[in-house]
Amino acid sequence: MQFMRSKTFHWAAAMAGLFAIFITVLFGFIYFKIDDYLIARSDRMITTQIGFFAGLPRDRLIGALEDHLQQDSRGVQFSGVFDANGNRVAGNIAFLPNGLDVGVPARSVLLVSGDDEAARAVSVRAVALRLDNGDTLVVGRNVDETREIFSVVGAAFALGLFPAFCLWLLAGAWLSVRARRRVEEVNLRVQRIIAGDLRERLPHRNVDEAFSRLAAIVNGMLDELETTINALAGVGNDIAHDLRTPLTRARLTLERGRTNATTLEQLQESADKAIAGIDQSLSIVTALLRLAEIENSRRSAAFGDVALGEMLREVCDIYEPIAEDKQIALSTDISGKAHVRGDRDLLLEAVANLVDNAIKFTPSNGSVRLELLRGEGETILRVTDTGPGISHQEHEAVLRRFYRSDKIRNTPGVGLGLNLVSAIVKLHGFRLVIHSGPGGRVEIVCPDKPVSRTLDR
């Protein structure tokens, strides 16, 4: 009987109650309307009849009255003729009823019918008329049949309403039990998901119903989460691999140094190598934490106006000596002034990373170019180089953590640079566009009205 306490059942019961009240009112209304109608009809009838009788001569009137009463098999008709003293001349009414004034319209009176001793008073609608000779003519009609109608209607009402009410409660109980069952089932599945079974989904039928739609929405969310979590698991493996490599190297160096070193210098050398290996692992951890910091950041509150031209010049200024050392020509083309809303430090970091990459992967005597362009409703920061570029197949891969192209396997680096750029770009609601080779071309597209990630939340 738990369903008795459920909200669905309460609602169903309340609805059933309201329905009962409504039906009662409706039946009452119908009854009164019928009653009114029947009385009006009786009144019309007796008024017509009395008009007809009054028009007849005295001798024929009595006969007509007798005929009229005889034809009335149901015994609802009453009529009578009384002389000026109130004595009955003809008809089935014992005496002239009290309170019946002469003339139309008809009204309700009590009549004593018949001429026998067992006469009884009945409630009728009656009308009386004074005849030319001083007699009084009374014509009446029993309206007790409206009571009968009332009892019939009442019985129908009771017979109909009670089962309907019960049916309603049953429906309510069924609905609440069904809802409870579905919630139970959802709960069961959610518990399984909590326990780690990410492939579990909520039950739903392909019907346009609130519960099914909700389940479909939750399932969509679960799909997304599953993908993300699987991706994260992959990243976890990558991290473990990339951390282990330099650590293994450090360990080996130390071990060998300990066994083989015969002089202090040799030992110091292996210690230095080991420290370098550990530093490499630490820089991976630092880069990962930084990435997480940016990805989880909601720092748009700290956004300000960033002059992109000035920022690009600064990046160029910083990297010029490095490019020169590698005999790479670093040039800029900054036309006009462009401002965006953003975090200057982060944007500088992103552009610096792109330029850093470009210089790193471009062979000597090549060139790296930094451009600031104005597109349609957007500003474009473009870094082009004469390096190997990123092939179409690698577009997705380069944004994966730790991805390092086979072509550059031996270049030093952590392999998180583009991830960082991508995270920063996303935080600003900008787009990172990677073009296919030959030559590298990466763009940060800043729409004038960025769809900020922070606004999505």
Add this chain to the structure above:
Amino acid sequence: MTKVLLIEDDDETAGEIAAELAERGFEVEWSSNGLDGLAKARDLRPDAMIVDRLLPGMDGLTVIESLRKEQVRTPVLVLSALGAVDDRVRGLRMGGDDYLTKPFAVVELVARIEALLRRPPETRETTLRVGQLELDLIERTAKRGERVIDLLPREFRLLEYMMRRSDQLLTRAMLLEEVWNYKFVPATNLVDVHMGRVRHKVDGPGEAPMIHNVRGAGFILRAVP
């Protein structure tokens, strides 16, 4: 003797730091929790403090805040395993003078403590001098003896920073933070490349070197004896 108070709850880390500092001629006092550390800071009046952020008893930042409220101006280096930019900003806002993220190289720690202890005084001087080297802050010009040195703006800034802290070891991280305002570690060794250029300009051919590279640590600017 320079007295340094170290508040750090990890015994081994504290032991290593204390040994290194003692070797460099510092007198080290060690405290392993916040409350004790605060009491020692009040009693011993150290010249500098190294405070870990997460401490039993009382949080490191609270220790610093309490001291600052008592108008104690002792320079403080905050140590923390929390390396995010926001953590750093918070550490510095709460009264720390410098912030070092764990794990760190011991040389880095010592260099920073030295830098805190020898913070250049606020001067109205418009010319900086180290030996023969002269930097005019108004005209933005540099000279070594009679030889004029042509510097790019950032090179000027780098040299200015180094001259204000001559005879001190300046690590790459310190230079990145102070000269480049970088809040991240760039992939390429920027500092070395820029330093190479400045060095090339300052130490002309046939001149005794003034900028010295300390292997695995950083750079020092010294007057030619």
